[in-house]
Each structure stands twice: as C-alpha cells, then as structure tokens.
Amino acid sequence: MKISSFKWLFGRNSEFWPTNMKTGMWAWVGHRLTGLVLVAYVFLHLSFISTASMAEGGADFDALMETTSQPLFVAMDFLLVIVVIYHAMNGLRVVLFDLGVGIRRQKLVFWITMAISAVLIVGGMLAIWHLVFPEGVA
Amino acid sequence: MSEQRVSTSKVAGTWAWAFQRISAVLLIVFLGVHLYAAHFMDVGAETGEEPLITFDEVSLRLDQLLYIVVDYGMLSMILLHGLNGFRTVLFDFDMFVRRKKLIDVTLWVVGIGTLIWGIVILFPFISGAGG
Amino acid sequence: MAEGDLTLKVQRFDPTADKLPYWQSFTLKTRPGMTVLDALFEVLNHQDGTLAFRFCCRAGVCGSCAMVIGGKVRLACETQVVQFLGKGDLMLSPLPHQPVVKDLAVDYTHFFDRLKRVKPYLVGKEPYPEKEYIQSIKERQLINDPIDCILCGSCTSSCTMAWTNSDYLGPAALLKSYRFLADTRDNVPDDRLDIIEGESGVWRCHTQFNCVEVCPKKLNPTEAIQKMKIKAFKRKLFGRRGTKK
Amino acid sequence: MYYHKILVIGGGLAGLRAAIESAPKVDTAIISQVHPVRSHSGAAQGGVNASLANNPAAKDDTWEKHAFDTVKGSDYLADQDAVEFMTKEAGPCIYEIEHWGCPFSRTDDGKIAQRPFGGAGYPRTCYATDKTGMYMLHTLWERSVKLNVPLYEDRIMVDLVVEGDAVRGVICLNMKTGELEQFMAEAVIIASGGSGQIYGRSTNALISTGSAQSTCYRRGVPLKDMEFVQFHPTSLFGTNILMTEGARGEGGYIVNNLGERFMSKYAAKAMELAPRDIVSRSIQTEINEGRGINGQDFVHLDLRHLGREKILERLPGIRDLAINFVDVDPIEKPVPIQPGQHYTMGGIDTDINGATKFKGLYAAGECGCVSVHGANRLGGNSLLDTVVFGKKSGQVAAEYVLGKKAAKEGEGAMNKCLRETRDRIDGMLSRKGTENHSDIRAEMKETMIKKVGIFRDKPLMEEALANVRALKARFANITVQNKGKGYNLDLIRALELEGMLDVAEAIAVGALKREESRGAHSRLDFKERDDVKFLQHTIATYSPKGPVITYSPVKVTKYKPEARRY
Numbered sequence A: 001m002k003i004s005s006f007k008w009l010f011g012r013n014s015e016f017w018p019t020n021m022k023t024g025m026w027a028w029v030g031h032r033l034t035g036l037v038l039v040a041y042v043f044l045h046l047s048f049i050s051t052a053s054m055a056e057g058g059a060d061f062d063a064l065m066e067t068t069s070q071p072l073f074v075a076m077d078f079l080l081v082i083v084v085i086y087h088a089m090n091g092l093r094v095v096l097f098d099l100g101v102g103i104r105r106q107k108l109v110f111w112i113t114m115a116i117s118a119v120l121i122v123g124g125m126l127a128i129w130h131l132v133f134p135e136g137v138a
Numbered sequence B: 001m002s003e004q005r006v007s008t009s010k011v012a013g014t015w016a017w018a019f020q021r022i023s024a025v026l027l028i029v030f031l032g033v034h035l036y037a038a039h040f041m042d043v044g045a046e047t048g049e050e051p052l053i054t055f056d057e058v059s060l061r062l063d064q065l066l067y068i069v070v071d072y073g074m075l076s077m078i079l080l081h082g083l084n085g086f087r088t089v090l091f092d093f094d095m096f097v098r099r100k101k102l103i104d105v106t107l108w109v110v111g112i113g114t115l116i117w118g119i120v121i122l123f124p125f126i127s128g129a130g131g
Numbered sequence C: 001m002a003e004g005d006l007t008l009k010v011q012r013f014d015p016t017a018d019k020l021p022y023w024q025s026f027t028l029k030t031r032p033g034m035t036v037l038d039a040l041f042e043v044l045n046h047q048d049g050t051l052a053f054r055f056c057c058r059a060g061v062c063g064s065c066a067m068v069i070g071g072k073v074r075l076a077c078e079t080q081v082v083q084f085l086g087k088g089d090l091m092l093s094p095l096p097h098q099p100v101v102k103d104l105a106v107d108y109t110h111f112f113d114r115l116k117r118v119k120p121y122l123v124g125k126e127p128y129p130e131k132e133y134i135q136s137i138k139e140r141q142l143i144n145d146p147i148d149c150i151l152c153g154s155c156t157s158s159c160t161m162a163w164t165n166s167d168y169l170g171p172a173a174l175l176k177s178y179r180f181l182a183d184t185r186d187n188v189p190d191d192r193l194d195i196i197e198g199e200s201g202v203w204r205c206h207t208q209f210n211c212v213e214v215c216p217k218k219l220n221p222t223e224a225i226q227k228m229k230i231k232a233f234k235r236k237l238f239g240r241r242g243t244k245k
Numbered sequence D: 001m002y003y004h005k006i007l008v009i010g011g012g013l014a015g016l017r018a019a020i021e022s023a024p025k026v027d028t029a030i031i032s033q034v035h036p037v038r039s040h041s042g043a044a045q046g047g048v049n050a051s052l053a054n055n056p057a058a059k060d061d062t063w064e065k066h067a068f069d070t071v072k073g074s075d076y077l078a079d080q081d082a083v084e085f086m087t088k089e090a091g092p093c094i095y096e097i098e099h100w101g102c103p104f105s106r107t108d109d110g111k112i113a114q115r116p117f118g119g120a121g122y123p124r125t126c127y128a129t130d131k132t133g134m135y136m137l138h139t140l141w142e143r144s145v146k147l148n149v150p151l152y153e154d155r156i157m158v159d160l161v162v163e164g165d166a167v168r169g170v171i172c173l174n175m176k177t178g179e180l181e182q183f184m185a186e187a188v189i190i191a192s193g194g195s196g197q198i199y200g201r202s203t204n205a206l207i208s209t210g211s212a213q214s215t216c217y218r219r220g221v222p223l224k225d226m227e228f229v230q231f232h233p234t235s236l237f238g239t240n241i242l243m244t245e246g247a248r249g250e251g252g253y254i255v256n257n258l259g260e261r262f263m264s265k266y267a268a269k270a271m272e273l274a275p276r277d278i279v280s281r282s283i284q285t286e287i288n289e290g291r292g293i294n295g296q297d298f299v300h301l302d303l304r305h306l307g308r309e310k311i312l313e314r315l316p317g318i319r320d321l322a323i324n325f326v327d328v329d330p331i332e333k334p335v336p337i338q339p340g341q342h343y344t345m346g347g348i349d350t351d352i353n354g355a356t357k358f359k360g361l362y363a364a365g366e367c368g369c370v371s372v373h374g375a376n377r378l379g380g381n382s383l384l385d386t387v388v389f390g391k392k393s394g395q396v397a398a399e400y401v402l403g404k405k406a407a408k409e410g411e412g413a414m415n416k417c418l419r420e421t422r423d424r425i426d427g428m429l430s431r432k433g434t435e436n437h438s439d440i441r442a443e444m445k446e447t448m449i450k451k452v453g454i455f456r457d458k459p460l461m462e463e464a465l466a467n468v469r470a471l472k473a474r475f476a477n478i479t480v481q482n483k484g485k486g487y488n489l490d491l492i493r494a495l496e497l498e499g500m501l502d503v504a505e506a507i508a509v510g511a512l513k514r515e516e517s518r519g520a521h522s523r524l525d526f527k528e529r530d531d532v533k534f535l536q537h538t539i540a541t542y543s544p545k546g547p548v549i550t551y552s553p554v555k556v557t558k559y560k561p562e563a564r565r566y
C-alpha cells in the first residue's frame, strides 16, 4: 500500500514541510518552478508581441509598449527579473556540479550564487525603474 | 524470482542532459546580448531620448543581420531549452513516461510551431523598417 | 542525559484494515541513554502490542530501522530521545513514499529491485588470480566511502525523483553502481555505464541533495552520481575506448 | 506449498555462503527473517583469520600454527580434525571472497591487510577497516544476486518437518501477511546465527534469538556444548554495543569507582590486555564486590590520557558509538562499560560436514557447533567458521540431493506439521493469561546473565534452572495482545521466547553438569579443568521434561591437552 495522500506527504513530519526542507531541496523546487514559469512566460510574451505586431504599421506596438510603464507591468517585470536571475544563477550552480565543482560544498555554492543573484536583481530592478521612469518619478 | 530489469530507453538521456547544460550557458550569453541591445544600446539618434522600446527602434535594430541572428537564435534556444526542460519535468512522472512517444512528438510539433510563429511575428519589424 | 516524560506520536497504518493512516500518541518515561528504538520497544512491550517497526542490530550497521523522526530521516537505534525532550511530541513516521507493511515498517522490495538492476556485484577479470587481486592502498581509497552504504533506503525514499518515477534507479542503487565502477578490480565499466546512462539512470538526478542530507553514514551519493554523469558523457563524446581500464 | 531442492535458513554469512555453493548445482533458495544484508554478521568489526602471511611480522605463519592457536584457545575442547580443515581452507575461502569483491584493507604492496588479534601468535586477522563483517556480508549477498538465488525474506522458520530420519522441509511464518507457509525440500541448511538474546547484556543483534535453532531442538535435533558462552569485557553500558578490543590495544585503562586500574590485582603484567575471559571475570568481580561506578553495574574505560589526536585517528568509530549511544565523548569523559554476552560457542550438533543426526539436515555458522571453537572462541575465527563451513555444508548438501533418487516425499508430514504449528500458534493467540511475555523475557535474560554468566557455581545455577522452569510455567499463562496478521511483532516475540526458554534450560542444565572450569565456563566450585571426566562434548536432547544430557568424545589429533597459559 502506498500512502500518497497529500496530508501524509506534506505534513509536519515530512520533508516537504517547509522547516524540514533543506537547502538543496529548496534550490531545486525553486529552479523547477521558475523554469516552468519561464516556459509559460515565453508563450505569453510571444502572443503579447504578436497581437501588436500583426497590426499594420506598428502604432499598436508602440501603444502596447506604453502600457508597460503601468505599475502592474512594472511589478510583473520585477517578478520576471527575479525569476530569470534565480533560474539562471541556480542553473549555473547546477552546471558547476555537473562539471564536478563544489558538490561537497553545495550549500556554500548556493549562497554564493544567491548573493550574486541578489546583486543582479537589484541592479536589474534599478535599470527597469530608470527605463520606465527616466525622470525619477516616484 | 524478481527479474532483473534493464533500464528503459537510452535514446536521448545523455544528449538531452548535455544539451540542457550547453543551451543554459548559451542562453546566459544571448540574454546578456539581448538585454544590452534592447535597452542600453543606442541604435539611432532619434531614439536617444526615448527610453521605451518603440516599433521603429526595434525595426531599425532588426535591420542588421546580427540582431536577427541573436533574436532568432535566442528564441530557438529558449524554446529548445524550455521544452526540453519541460520534457524532463514530465518524464519525472511515471504516467508521462508511459506516453513517451506521444509527448516527444507533441513537444517537437509545439516547438517548431512556436518557432515559426516567433519568426513570423518579427517579419513586420524586419520589413517595417526596411520598406 | 535528562529523564522525563516523552510523548511519541506514531503514524499508524495497517493496510489490511485502515483506509488512511492516523496518528497515535504514547507517553512514556525516558531513561538515560534511551534511543528511539528503545522507546518503541517500551511501547510494544507495555502499551500496545500491535505496533510494528523494523529492527535488527540496534547498533546502526544493518539499516533496518530508518524512519522519519522529528521531521528528519534517521536510524531509530542511533537516535537518542534526550534531544527531543521538552520540545513537544516526537513524531515518528515510516520512510516517506514507501509501501507500508504496517505502521513504521515499510516494504523494501522495490528498493532492492532497483538495486538489482545495476549489477550490484563485482565482475572481476577471470580466471581469478591464484591469490588476491593486487589493489594498492591508493586504489582502495577510491571506494572507501561508497562501500560504507548500509542500504538503509533513507536516500532513495527521500528523493522525490524516485517517488514519482519508479524506473529511476535512485541514489542508493547509483551509489552501488559507482562503488563498482570505481573499484579497480571490476572489469565491466561499459556494462555499468550502459545501465546508468539510460533515461532512468543518472540523468534523473536533479541534485536535490536530499540523499546527502539524510544519509546516516554521511555518504555523498550526489557526488557519485555527478561523477558518473561525467563518465557517461565522456564516453558519448570520445567513444568506449575512453572508459576501459 | 513452495518447493526447492535445498532450503537455506538464514541469510547471514553462513547461509549466503552455503547457498552460493549449492545454487549453481542444485535449485537452492534462501529463507530469512531479515533481508540478508541486515543480518547480524554485519556487526562484526575486527576481522577474519587466515594464515595468508601478508603481514611482514607473520612471514612464517602457516595453517598449522593457526590450528594450534585455535585448539589452545578452545581449551582443547575443539575437534581437531575440524580445526585443521578450517584453518587449511581459510586462505582459499578468503581469496574467494576477495575475488567476489570484498573490499579488504590493503598492505603497502596491495595485498589483504592483516592485524594482530587476541590469542593468536601472529597478525593473521584479515580486516576491512573496522567493518569486516559488513563488507563480507554485502559481498556475499551481491554474489547471491549474481547467481540469482531466490530469496524469501521476512519469513521466520517456525517449525522443522522431519519424517523418520529425514528432513522434509520447514514451516515458515510470513511476517508480512501473517500466514503460515510450507516449504518443502530435499535438504535444509540451518544458518540462523547465534542465540545471544537469551542473555541480558548481549552484544548480539535483537534478532539473534536462536529461533530456528530452538525449533530444531524441539523436533529432536541435539544441541552441543551450549553451556559455553563467550563474554566480551568491554561492551557499552546500557546498550551493550561492542567497544572493540582495539580501545585497550591503543592503551585504554579500565578503572573502578575508586579510580584504581584494578587489573593490576588480577593480571599485573598484561593489565588491560590480558585475555578476554580474564578481563571479563576481573571486571565482574569488581562490580560484584561493589566497586562499580556509583555502585552500578559498570566500570569505566578511560581513554582520555590517549589524547584527542590519537582517539580521532585510531578510534573514530568507537568515539562515534560512545557519543551516539551513551552521550559520552571519550576525549572528555571515561566510557561506561561492562562485560557482555558475545558469542554462543555451542549449537546444533553437527559433524565436520555440517551434517546432523537427520538425513538432509545441515547446520552452519554460529547456530551450529562443528566444534571448532570448543570452550572458547578466538576473535576472528567465527567469521572464518561461517564461510568455511557454510561452503562445506552447501557442497555436501548439494551432493546429497544429487545422489538422492526419490524426490518430493513427505507431503503428509508437511501437512501434519502445518496443522500442529497452526494449533500451536492459535493456542498461543487464544491464551488469556495475566502474564506479559516481554517481562518474562526480561527476567530470563537477567537470570541467565546473573546466574549462568561469567561466574558460575552450583547454588546459583540451580536457582537459575528453577527460575527458568518457573518462567516456562508462567509462559503458559501469557496473553498475546496483538491478534492481527501483518507484522505481528507481539506474536513473533512470544514464539521466540518459547524457544529461548527451552534453550536457556539446556544451557543451565549442561552447565550444572559440567563440574569443571574450561574456557568460558568458569565455575567457582570447580576451578580446575578436568580432562579425565570432561574432555567431552555435552549433548542436550530435547524432552518435554527437560533436556537429556549425554556426552560425546572430543577428536584429538596432533595437539595433546596441556595447561592453557598465555
């Protein structure tokens, strides 16, 4: 008999309970989720562009681009930056392990890549902020 | 008693894995170039003050072969990496392993379809500025 | 070595009678040096004769008694209860995602089937030498770690890849495979790589490191798996000659 | 009904080795209570003896010297033809296991490493760090996988089917389903390991209850030399997990509550490194005389003076065990230890081929008694015993089956036995007594260690015998709480206890009747060895009223009994 019930696999005594999950597992869950989110994003992105670009001339495209400076879109952009950078940096970590680097210090490697990610994410956000609100609007 | 089963298919294992790593590293490069090109590079003087991406700007960029290559290359890389990754996720589950053939075919169709779609989308930009 | 009352919260399940598992609490007096296994025996002997769990050596070498103790997979016989005193109920549940025989005892059939698929035995050069194979101390060091595996199953049952993909060999079997690949006396590296490079082999590992976290012998299956990935890939690139010893 | 030509009961070293030998020739299956790799053999630490002469200090070691050491160690009770056979076969058997993959530690020139061990004239104990038993066990299991030997795990042999003078098969309890299963066979090899759990303070695994052994005993298979029980001086207080002799070899002290290194009183020269039985007796004397730490049943193994470096380098495993099991770091504190039951020298009476009184029934390993260990086993000889005689019994059983014309006889006997077993178990389940069998078990263990333990004398042993008999009577009045089928530990432990009580009685009676001190059997009222009366094996045969004791001669070839001094 297999106990696959949600309650037993994700309960307080299981490794999926947040306090029981360890660094490597968190990293993997994050990587997988961001990977899937990115796939979804690619399709969204394409349809986004296509609705615009299929229209004649390109006026619509520019109009569409204007909307990207709305707060909601900025928030989305921020999220995307976080997702991409996390996925990319952890992906780099995974590639390092595949090359045989740092397997025994996996937690340290994780925190190093996360530190770099944090810097990149902040940088990315500032850049977006600057692009969207070049005059420094609050 | 218990039969010693030998692992199932070894058609794509190694290559799928290797490709995921190689495309990952390439993606970092592409992404860097793409972001730089899209947001930080001045293509023409008339857009200098305009931070937002505009149709004209994009068209201008896409006039140059390099950008066409970068954008299409990135798109296909993303698709290959993303769908290959998605395939990995699916095959972590018994129920999808059992439908391996179907999934492989579907993913190829979706991938190539999307690529064509992506290519077509950019036509207006390419022709837009050129014409 | 404090003494005091401890409440065990045990996941009970009898597949022939119960639909779903349930928790049951037992309170007992601890004594110095009491292990979780001792506590379970205390319950079995004096509170509830229907409790089921696996045990044998009670010295951490046979690998029978792995279970989830306080949110972490450990060997019951090696785990002192004193560290849990005053921290609320101590929860015990069977190895995750394994078929339960009863309560805390799980069925290892699938675990050993996975193991059997990797040719878990040395295939030496025949005819055998008159005496022993000569293996230098340095060569022996290559297998120092992986031979310590007691096949407790903690790693494979904590790897979600092995949960959802029943074909995946899992960290324990792959570590075993590595143990022979790395052994200088073994003569069939190509056969071994053939087995582990299939889609249900090493590529299914996504470096969760759960296996490393739970291993009671502090082994590192992930490292072995990664090394085998490289070996398999090199062979793909450079052909089989590269792997002959 | 299952049918295999040969059934091996037990997946320890002896059982696996037997199956590996017979499986390629004759259809063989292994039945085991636990998966083979979980067997108690995996706990063996020190090593296995063979005169390979790999160690530079043992260049001129030979099997004859090994044989002499073994016979002398046995206090001359071992059968010398068997000892010669074992020591001669030792080398080939070790090489064989090495070829199958056993990762022995290595010498500088890449050969199997060997270390010195107690009672041996040369460093001839082949080792694989401090986990020799585990590596050997895994190797043999791996070999059995290669040979595709069928395995029935989670099954406990609860009855032996004999008809006339031949064995027909066994009845097993499937622990998973709770059903009784019939296994029919032409030959049965019992390799079920020791019965150390009869004693309190045992270093043995919790399943070393000798359940298969006692089952055979009850069906008329005689037991030999059961009174010889080895005690190891240093087992962890509380859990009685073994603290290897290496701890003393590296220079550890043993001290009592007054802080004295009391070994000076008992063995002024050798001190802590005196032979095992002497050290065990000395520690027990201190405890008996009230000089245990805090008046409790233990003394201290003090390693602190060795210093952190040396402990970490030479005794890391011991340190881990002490930290894990008694929460004591030997670097900072002395480790509480006491002598513990360690090995059963006696067992199912077999000849040099492992054959018993019944045709087709063999025994090998710790559950049997060929006798190569006599009154006292040397460290490193029991692992050797398991592989040498496991192999031999496998060979002989295969030949027996191949030479046999009739097959699959005795279905009637099988069915009759199944009915009897079912009645026995149903009877046990339906008892509604007031006794808790785990309490009876605890009392038996306490009685045996206290009264038929390291020191023995008549009044004590008579008390013990009376106690055991009283416990047997109380056993009739137990309740098995768990009436369920699957994994019914309550029932299994009750069944085990029933057998253990029988064997405990045989031990006590045999010990009472042996009025001498020899090897591990140390009597306060008969302090000398008596070769005139007792250079004989004790044979205990079951009867409902208690064991019937007879004696059989010891085979003496080259080595005439002399005083055993080290």
Ligand SMILES: Cc1cc2nc3c(=O)[nH]c(=O)nc-3n(C[C@H](O)[C@H](O)[C@H](O)COP(=O)(O)OP(=O)(O)OC[C@H]3O[C@@H](n4cnc5c(N)ncnc54)[C@H](O)[C@@H]3O)c2cc1C
Pocket (backbone or CB within 6 Å): D009, D010, D011, D012, D013, D014, D015, D031, D032, D033, D034, D035, D036, D038, D039, D040, D041, D042, D043, D044, D045, D046, D047, D048, D049, D133, D155, D156, D157, D158, D191, D192, D193, D194, D203, D204, D205, D207, D208, D210, D211, D212, D213, D242, D342, D343, D364, D365, D366, D367, D379, D380, D381, D382, D383, D384, D386
């Ligand atoms: C702590 C310790 C350290 C030791 N160190 C050494 C050493 O360094 N050197 C040395 O030479 N010796 C050593 N020994 C002794 C040695 O380990 C044992 O004598 C030997 O391993 C016994 O092997 P075996 O195959 O006979 O039995 P075991 O390994 O005990 O196997 C018994 C098998 O029988 C099965 N079984 C039992 N009852 C039943 C039943 N009723 N039905 C079905 N199956 C059953 C069990 O499942 C098990 O598989 C040590 C012993 C201990 C306790």
Ligand code: HEM
Pocket (backbone or CB within 6 Å): A031, A032, A034, A035, A036, A038, A039, A042, A084, A087, A088, A089, A090, A091, A092, A094, A095, B020, B021, B024, B025, B027, B028, B031, B078, B079, B081, B082, B083, B084, B085, B086, B088, B089, C205, C206, C207
């Ligand atoms: C930007 C650089 C990127 C890097 C460095 C990168 C790296 C990686 C790596 C190394 C893996 C393999 C993980 C493993 O096997 O455990 C992976 C998986 C994956 N990637 Fe990326 N990736 C990047 C971008 C993307 C993008 C843009 C997408 C979306 C289209 C994407 C989608 C996925 C998916 C779906 C997976 C599978 C998830 C999994 O196996 O857990 N990745 N990525």
Ligand code: SF4
Pocket (backbone or CB within 6 Å): C148, C149, C150, C151, C152, C153, C154, C155, C156, C171, C172, C175, C211, C214, C215, C216, C217, C218, C219, C221
């Ligand atoms: S690798 Fe560790 S966790 Fe996995 S089976 Fe072996 S000992 Fe257990």
Ligand code: F3S
Pocket (backbone or CB within 6 Å): C155, C158, C159, C160, C161, C170, C171, C204, C205, C206, C207, C208, C209, C210, C211, C212, C221, C222, C225
């Ligand atoms: S937990 Fe599983 S995913 Fe890999 S690192 Fe260990 S095998």
Ligand code: FES
Pocket (backbone or CB within 6 Å): C054, C055, C056, C057, C058, C059, C060, C061, C062, C063, C064, C065, C066, C075, C076, C077, C078
């Ligand atoms: S009982 Fe053997 S490892 Fe716990």
